[in-house]
Amino acid sequence: MQANLLVFDVGSTYTKLTAFQLEQGNLAFAGRSQAPTTIHDIETGILAARQILEQDGMAVTGNAKVFSTSSAAGGLRMVALGYMPRVTAKAAKEVAMSAGARVLEIVSHEDPPEYRLQVLQEIKPDIVLLAGGTDGGDRESMLENAGIIVRAKIKAVIIIAGNKEAQSQVAAIFSKHDVPYIRVPNVMPTIHELKVRPAREAIHEQFIKQITLAKGLNKLLDIVSNKKVMPTPGAVLLGAELLAKGTFQEDGVGDVLIIDIGGATTDIHSVLPDLEKLSIEEKGLIVNNEKQPSYRTVEGNLGLRVSATGIVETLGPLGVLAKIGYNSEELAEQLVAYSEFLEKNPEHIAQSPLEKKFDLALASSAIEVALKRHAGYIAQDFNPVMGIAPGTPVGRDLRRVSYVIAVGGIFTHGTREDKQFILAEAFKNPGISLLPLEPQFIIDEQYLLYALGALGSQYADSCSKFAKKYFQIKPKGE
Incomplete structure (x- = not known):
C-alpha cells in the first residue's frame, strides 16, 4: 500500500508517525513507526521515523501531505x-x-x-x-x-x-x-x-510560536503541509469529537469517553453531543463545564513515569497494590522505590514480572482517580444553598456513555489481557461517581485518534467514516 498522508506526533521521548492512504474520499490505515525524539534537531527524529516506516516496505508518494502534533515543548x-x-x-x-x-x-x-x-x-x-x-x-x-x-x-x-x-x-x-x-x-x-x-x-x-523557540522545532513548520502544529491533547479531543458528533455527511456514534494515559499525565475526555440541545434553563443560571458537549480534564500528578510518585501519594502504596491483589508492607516499600526510580528514569521499560505488575497497578489506579475527578457524583448530604438533596446527581453525568476508548503507550504495546485488566480494575468500584454503567471498552491499538484529530480539519468526512470502522462502532440509532 502507498501512503499519501503522514501524521507525526513529536513527543518529549518519541516521535510517532502514522501513515494513511486517502483515495476518492476513503481513508485507509497504511502503517506506523516511531523513533526517539531528537530535541537538538527535530528533523533527525522525524526522518528516522519515516525511514523506519519505509524500511518496513511502506511506499510514500512524492506528493504526500504531512501533518503534525506535538507535546515536546510541554503545555x-x-x-x-x-x-x-x-x-x-x-x-x-x-x-x-x-x-x-x-x-x-x-x-x-x-x-x-x-x-x-x-x-x-x-x-x-x-x-x-x-x-x-x-x-x-x-x-x-x-x-x-x-x-x-x-x-x-x-x-x-x-x-x-x-x-x-x-x-x-x-x-x-x-x-x-x-x-x-x-x-x-x-x-x-x-x-x-x-x-x-x-x-x-x-x-x-x-x-x-513557543515550540519554534526550541532549537530545531521550527523545522516542523517547514515540513507540515498546513503550516500548523496542533497540541497533541487537542488533537485527541478533536478526534473524539469527530467520532461522537460526526459531520454533515457522516452520523456520529453518540457519547464517548476517552482515557489517555501517558508518562506525565492522565487525560480524560468526554464528548456528550446531546448536551448541545440543552436550553438556557437546563444549563443553569451560570454555564459550567460539566454541561459542555466536550470536556477534558488533565491530572498532572498522575502519570506512569514522570509523575509515578503522584499516583502512589494519591492512593497510598497499599491502595495501589490492592489493584493487583497484594497487601504487603515489604512490597509497598518496593513500589515506592520503583515509582521514585521511574521519575528519574522515565524511559525505563518494566523488566521483571513484579515491575510489570507494578505498572498495571499504577495504570489502573491513575485511571480510576482521573475518572472520578472528571465525572460527577451522587450527593450524599443536603445543601440548601445549592438546592441539592441526597441522591441528586451533581456534575458531569457519564452513566449513559457506552463507548470507552483507551489511548496511550501501555494500551498500544501491552498484552490484550493486561489492557482489559487495567480498564476493568479502574471501573470496578465506581462508588458514588457517575461513571458509565455498562462501558464497552475499546482499545486504540494503533494510536490513531490523535492522527484523526489532526487530519479532521481538512478531511472531516473521511476521518469520521474511518473512525467508526476502525473502532467498530455503529452510528447512534442503527
Whole structure:
C-alpha cells in the first residue's frame, strides 16, 4: 500500500508517525513507526521515523501531505485572572482544554491584589488569560488586574478576553507599558454562555510560536503541509469529537469517553453531543463545564513515569497494590522505590514480572482517580444553598456513555489481557461517581485518534467514516 498522508506526533521521548492512504474520499490505515525524539534537531527524529516506516516496505508518494502534533515543548504555563472565582475557573479550563495550555493558577477579585501579584511573579506564566465581567457588566476588575500585570513585569502574552466595553482601556494600559497582548471576544459574554474558540485559537498560536523557540522545532513548520502544529491533547479531543458528533455527511456514534494515559499525565475526555440541545434553563443560571458537549480534564500528578510518585501519594502504596491483589508492607516499600526510580528514569521499560505488575497497578489506579475527578457524583448530604438533596446527581453525568476508548503507550504495546485488566480494575468500584454503567471498552491499538484529530480539519468526512470502522462502532440509532 502507498501512503499519501503522514501524521507525526513529536513527543518529549518519541516521535510517532502514522501513515494513511486517502483515495476518492476513503481513508485507509497504511502503517506506523516511531523513533526517539531528537530535541537538538527535530528533523533527525522525524526522518528516522519515516525511514523506519519505509524500511518496513511502506511506499510514500512524492506528493504526500504531512501533518503534525506535538507535546515536546510541554503545555504553555497559564494563569487566569477574573472577577468571580467559580466563573473564571470554568472559563479558563474550557479555554485551555485543547489549546496546549496548563492552567497553573486561577485568581479572582476576591483574592487580595498583593496575592495576585505574588502569583504572577512566582509562576512566571507564558500566557495570562485576563477575563472578567460579562459584556456590559463589571469593568473595574479587568482594569485593576491590568495594573497588577504591569507591576509584575512578567514576560507573558496577555489574552484580553473579558468585558468588551473595558477591553480598549486595558489594551491602552498594556500598550503604554509595552506588554504584549491579544484581544479576543469575551469568553463569557453573558452568564449563560461560554464563547471560548477565539481565545483558544489565540493560545494555540502562542503554542506554535513557543515550540519554534526550541532549537530545531521550527523545522516542523517547514515540513507540515498546513503550516500548523496542533497540541497533541487537542488533537485527541478533536478526534473524539469527530467520532461522537460526526459531520454533515457522516452520523456520529453518540457519547464517548476517552482515557489517555501517558508518562506525565492522565487525560480524560468526554464528548456528550446531546448536551448541545440543552436550553438556557437546563444549563443553569451560570454555564459550567460539566454541561459542555466536550470536556477534558488533565491530572498532572498522575502519570506512569514522570509523575509515578503522584499516583502512589494519591492512593497510598497499599491502595495501589490492592489493584493487583497484594497487601504487603515489604512490597509497598518496593513500589515506592520503583515509582521514585521511574521519575528519574522515565524511559525505563518494566523488566521483571513484579515491575510489570507494578505498572498495571499504577495504570489502573491513575485511571480510576482521573475518572472520578472528571465525572460527577451522587450527593450524599443536603445543601440548601445549592438546592441539592441526597441522591441528586451533581456534575458531569457519564452513566449513559457506552463507548470507552483507551489511548496511550501501555494500551498500544501491552498484552490484550493486561489492557482489559487495567480498564476493568479502574471501573470496578465506581462508588458514588457517575461513571458509565455498562462501558464497552475499546482499545486504540494503533494510536490513531490523535492522527484523526489532526487530519479532521481538512478531511472531516473521511476521518469520521474511518473512525467508526476502525473502532467498530455503529452510528447512534442503527
